[in-house]
Amino acid sequence: xxxxxxxxxxxxxxxxxxxxxxxxxxxxxxxxxxxxxxxxxxxxxxxxxxxxxxxxxxxxxxxxxxxxxxxxxxxxxxxxxxxxxxxxxxxxxxxxxxxxxxxxxxxxxxxxxxxxxxxxxxxxxxxxxxxxxxxxx
Amino acid sequence: xxxxxxxxxxxxxxxxxxxxxxxxxxxxxxxxxxxxxxxxxxxxxxxxxxxxxxxxxxxxxxxxxxxxxxxxxxxxxxxxxxxxxxxxxxxxxxxxxxxxxxxxxxxxxxxxxxxxxxxxxxxxxxxxxxxxxxxxxxxxxxxxxxxxxxxxxxxxxxxxxxxxxxxxxxxxxxxxxxxxxxxxxxxxxxxxxxxxxxxxxxxxxxxxxxxxxxxxxxxxxxxxxxxxxxxxxxxxxxxxxxxxxxxxxxxxxxxxxxxxxxxxxxxxxxxxxxxxxxxxxxxxxxxxxxxxxxxxxxxxxxxxxxxxxxxxxxxxxxxxxxxxxxxxxxxxxxxxxxxxxxxxxxxxxxxxxxxxxxxxxxxxxxxxxxxxxxxxxxxxxxxxxxxxxxxxxxxxxxxxxxxxxxxxxxxxxxxxxxxxxxxxxxxxxxxxxxxxxxxxxxxxxxxxxxxxxxxxxxxxxxxxxxxxxxxxxxxxxxxxxxxxxxxxxxxxxxxxxxxxxxxxxxxxxxxxxxxxxxxxxxxxxxxxxxxxxxxxxxxxxxxxxxxxxxxxxxxxxxxxxxxxxxxxxxxxxxxxxxxxxxxxxxxxxxxxxxxxxxxxxxxxxxxxxxxxxxxxxxxxxxxxxxxxxxxxxxxxxxxxxxxxxxxxxxxxxxxxxxxxxxxxxxxxxxxxxxxxxxxxxxxxxxxxxxxxxxxxxxxxxxxxxxxxxxxxxxxxxxxxxxxxxxxxxxxxxxxxxxxxxxxxx
Numbered sequence: 027x028x029x030x031x032x033x034x035x036x037x038x039x040x041x042x043x044x045x046x047x048x049x050x051x052x053x054x055x056x057x058x059x060x061x062x063x064x065x066x067x068x069x070x071x072x073x074x075x076x077x078x079x080x081x082x083x084x085x086x087x088x089x090x091x092x093x094x095x096x097x098x099x100x101x102x103x104x105x106x107x108x109x110x111x112x113x114x115x116x117x118x119x120x121x122x123x124x125x126x127x128x129x130x131x132x133x134x135x136x137x138x139x140x141x142x143x144x145x146x147x148x149x150x151x152x153x154x155x156x157x158x159x160x161x162x163x
Numbered sequence: 164x165x166x167x168x169x170x171x172x173x174x175x176x177x178x179x180x181x182x183x184x185x186x187x188x189x190x191x192x193x194x195x196x197x198x199x200x201x202x203x204x205x206x207x208x209x210x211x212x213x214x215x216x217x218x219x220x221x222x223x224x225x226x227x228x229x230x231x232x233x234x235x236x237x238x239x240x241x242x243x244x245x246x247x248x249x250x251x252x253x254x255x256x257x258x259x260x261x262x263x264x265x266x267x268x269x270x271x272x273x274x275x276x277x278x279x280x281x282x283x284x285x286x287x288x289x290x291x292x293x294x295x296x297x298x299x300x301x302x303x304x305x306x307x308x309x310x311x312x313x314x315x316x317x318x319x320x321x322x323x324x325x326x327x328x329x330x331x332x333x334x335x336x337x338x339x340x341x342x343x344x345x346x347x348x349x350x351x352x353x354x355x356x357x358x359x360x361x362x363x364x365x366x367x368x369x370x371x372x373x374x375x376x377x378x379x380x381x382x383x384x385x386x387x388x389x390x391x392x393x394x395x396x397x398x399x400x401x402x403x404x405x406x407x408x409x410x411x412x413x414x415x416x417x418x419x420x421x422x423x424x425x426x427x428x429x430x431x432x433x434x435x436x437x438x439x440x441x442x443x444x445x446x447x448x449x450x451x452x453x454x455x456x457x458x459x460x461x462x463x464x465x466x467x468x469x470x471x472x473x474x475x476x477x478x479x480x481x482x483x484x485x486x487x488x489x490x491x492x493x494x495x496x497x498x499x500x501x502x503x504x505x506x507x508x509x510x511x512x513x514x515x516x517x518x519x520x521x522x523x524x525x526x527x528x529x530x531x532x533x534x535x536x537x538x539x540x541x542x543x544x545x546x547x548x549x550x551x552x553x554x555x556x557x558x559x560x561x562x563x564x565x566x567x568x569x570x571x572x573x574x575x576x577x578x579x580x581x582x583x584x585x586x587x588x589x590x591x592x593x594x595x596x597x598x599x600x601x602x603x604x605x606x607x608x609x610x611x612x613x614x615x616x617x618x619x620x621x622x623x624x625x626x627x628x629x630x631x632x633x634x635x636x637x638x639x640x641x642x643x644x645x646x647x648x649x650x651x652x653x654x655x656x657x658x659x660x661x662x663x664x665x666x667x668x669x670x671x672x673x674x675x676x677x678x679x680x681x682x683x684x685x686x687x688x689x690x691x692x693x694x695x696x697x698x699x700x701x702x703x704x705x706x707x708x709x710x711x712x713x714x715x716x717x718x719x720x721x722x723x724x725x726x727x728x729x730x731x732x733x734x735x736x737x738x739x740x741x742x743x744x745x746x747x748x749x750x751x752x753x754x755x756x757x758x759x760x761x762x763x764x765x766x767x768x769x770x771x772x773x774x775x776x777x778x779x780x781x782x783x784x785x786x787x788x789x790x791x792x793x794x795x796x797x798x799x800x801x802x803x804x805x806x807x808x809x810x811x812x813x814x815x816x817x818x819x820x821x822x823x824x825x826x827x828x829x830x831x832x833x834x835x836x837x838x839x840x841x842x843x844x845x846x847x848x849x850x851x852x853x854x855x856x857x858x859x860x861x862x863x864x865x866x867x868x869x870x871x872x873x874x875x876x877x878x879x880x881x882x883x884x885x886x887x888x889x890x891x892x893x894x895x896x897x898x899x900x901x902x903x904x905x906x907x908x
Binding site: 042044045047048051052055065086088089115116117118135136137138139140 | 689692693694695696697699700701702703704705707708711712722725728729814815
């Protein structure tokens with residue numbers, strides 16, 4: 027990626043409509059492909075279908091919450107390599123630690139800025155790219 | 164000094180005097196008999212003066228005729244006085260040999276003068292006035308008869324000092340008396356010992372059995388068993404001091420027959436166990452008998468019956484042990500409660516209380532010759548007795564006892580005998596025959612001691628005896644009363660402990676409540692911050708975009724509306740928090756007016772329907788609901804909160820029913836959903852502040868947890884109640900009532 031931003035496929039799970047909208051607006055001017063899900067169940071289906079480079083997920087969601095979703099992703103060998111970034115209004119230490127225990131690659135606390143979001147995408151999207159890394163599931 | 168001097172002279176003389184004692188006297192008599200001429204008289208006089216014996220000559224009337232200087236010296240009287248004293252002169256102080264005063268008639272001189280007989284070898288004690296001490300004289304009185312007349316015309320008293328010999332004699336006599344009494348003692352001792360002594364031959368045949376052993380074993384004197392083996396085989400077993408059977412070769416007699424000497428520290432305690440009779444305990448000492456060749460031919464044993472002594476020793480020891488154990492249990496208990504809350508454990512405490520009670524009951528059990536000891540606690544109001552502890556009963560008996568003692572009254576104990584009841588209340592110990600009490604069920608005689616605290620009866624100490632105690636020994640009575648007092652102290656102590664435990668429990672509860680509130684507060688802070696951060700995400704994000712991006716006027720307007728919506732959400736949350744605070748602190752005043760609850764419900768439903776497209780909200784309102792006096796805004800808030808919850812907690816959509824019913828003076832409103840439901844253990848806490856049902860399934864649901872507490876406060880202000888029913892996975896129904904009747908709000 028020389029000079030420009032490499033395109034990443036992103037699945038974003040968030041049940042709050044207004045935050046979904048915010049993310050959509052924030053990523054509108056980037057080359058990334060954004061797939062939005064309103065709950066955990068929908069999120070998992072989307073991840074299986076899209077095979078994203080990076081997953082963002084809220085923790086409080088209907089059906090599967092963020093942690094359950096992360097566990098299910100990590101349990102599937104074909105998905106386990108995808109970095110998961112929790113994005114939550116829970117800011118306490120214990121919650122962040124729990125996120126890492128479930129296999130989260132990073133944690134973003136709400137409210138967050140567009141710059142923070144771009145930074146996470148840049149930092150983690152290349153990791154799972156099969157073209158640039160020879161990962162072991 | 165003079166006394167000693169005199170004695171020394173006497174001692175020096177002793178040897179010669181004893182040799183000469185009789186012979187010189189005889190020669191003097193012969194000589195005096197033959198005095199005829201003055202010359203001869205002179206010769207005899209010088210002989211008379213030089214004699215080592217004292218000599219006094221009395222005439223027929225007993226008047227002294229002459230005396231030699233030795234006589235005056237021995238008697239300690241000047242010659243002139245001596246010559247004027249008749250034998251019966253009261254100035255003499257004379258003793259017989261046994262120390263009693265000499266009767267005048269018995270004096271040797273007087274006797275001889277009267278009888279004309281020779282008085283020989285008579286011992287007379289005479290007080291020597293110079294020495295102020297008695298001298299003992301060995302005295303002969305020789306009468307002189309003119310021709311053949313019966314009465315003598317004079318007598319010759321010859322004596323010498325035998326004080327020393329007399330003293331020796333005294334010593335001899337007293338030592339003889341001592342020896343005799345020693346012998347008597349020995350005989351007495353032997354007589355007693357003989358009672359204990361038994362003699363066996365080398366085959367343990369009984370040659371002699373001491374009375375004590377025979378009587379202790381209740382054997383007939385005439386028909387003793389032939390040998391120890393027969394005795395044992397017939398009726399008894401021999402056990403060692405610990406109650407273990409003693410093999411024959413370890414019997415004391417067997418050991419003695421092998422040459423052992425059992426005495427002092429080697430004395431052996433044995434127990435003779437007899438069928439249907441009390442065990443008897445003997446302490447046995449003894450030694451083997453030898454013949455002239457040194458072979459053992461038998462054994463002599465001394466058996467002391469120590470049954471009672473050992474029993475008393477054992478009892479004292481047991482009682483001491485029980486007292487120590489009780490003290491230990493009390494000390495241990497104190498250790499337990501050293502740390503105020505940490506070590507507090509109800510179970511352990513009850514156990515140690517039971518232990519102390521048991522130890523207390525064990526003291527009289529060991530000290531008195533009894534079968535059972537029980538402690539009963541009196542409930543002063545119900546007058547019923549509560550069983551505390553029993554000692555001496557098997558576990559089954561104890562269970563029966565505890566059952567029997569349930570709800571038994573003091574009246575039952577004495578079978579309604581008012582006199583006995585009165586005695587108990589006055590602190591007196593009473594006795595009960597078997598069956599004369601509700602304590603029936605066994606055949607024990609009972610002594611019941613009241614346990615008094617001051618003048619109040621607080622319990623009973625019941626001692627059960629197998630046999631009737633006609634009269635309690637004063638010792639036993641004082642033990643029973645002492646234990647009664649100890650029990651009173653124990654009960655008072657338990658009571659204090661109970662109060663302390665309750666205080667501790669209250670403290671612990673308060674502590675737990677504080678901890679719970681603290682957890683709730685942390686929880687609340689976490690929830691509120693989550694809600695604030697969520698609302699702020701939109702506000703911050705959209706305002707950032709508006710700042711940094713080129714937007715169309717339409718976009719600006721749209722995002723501003725988003726920001727505004729989240730800002731309103733924040734305001735609402737803050738208002739809720741403030742409301743609840745005001746409601747709870749009683750600072751919120753209702754803005755009262757007449758209103759129709761059905762109208763409020765319809766208004767709210769219409770408003771919320773738009774924001775819940777997935778849900779089907781149905782109304783089931785009572786017709787013609789009376790109008791009520793209430794706060795329109797607050798009641799609207801109640802309906803909004805309940806309906807919002809129903810929508811939020813049924814994320815899959817579905818039917819929500821809201822209805823109103825008229826019930827007496829109350830209007831009952833309910834909201835029913837088919838949502839996630841609430842677990843039972845959470846259901847009772849959902850109306851508490853800062854509580855939110857946190858499960859995996861509900862964690863996503865937005866909310867501060869303030870909605871239901873606010874509902875509860877508002878409803879209560881309107882004289883109503885709020886409650887919920889729910890089943891996980893099926894949904895919930897929330898109810899509230901509002902009073903419409905005359906009660907002012």
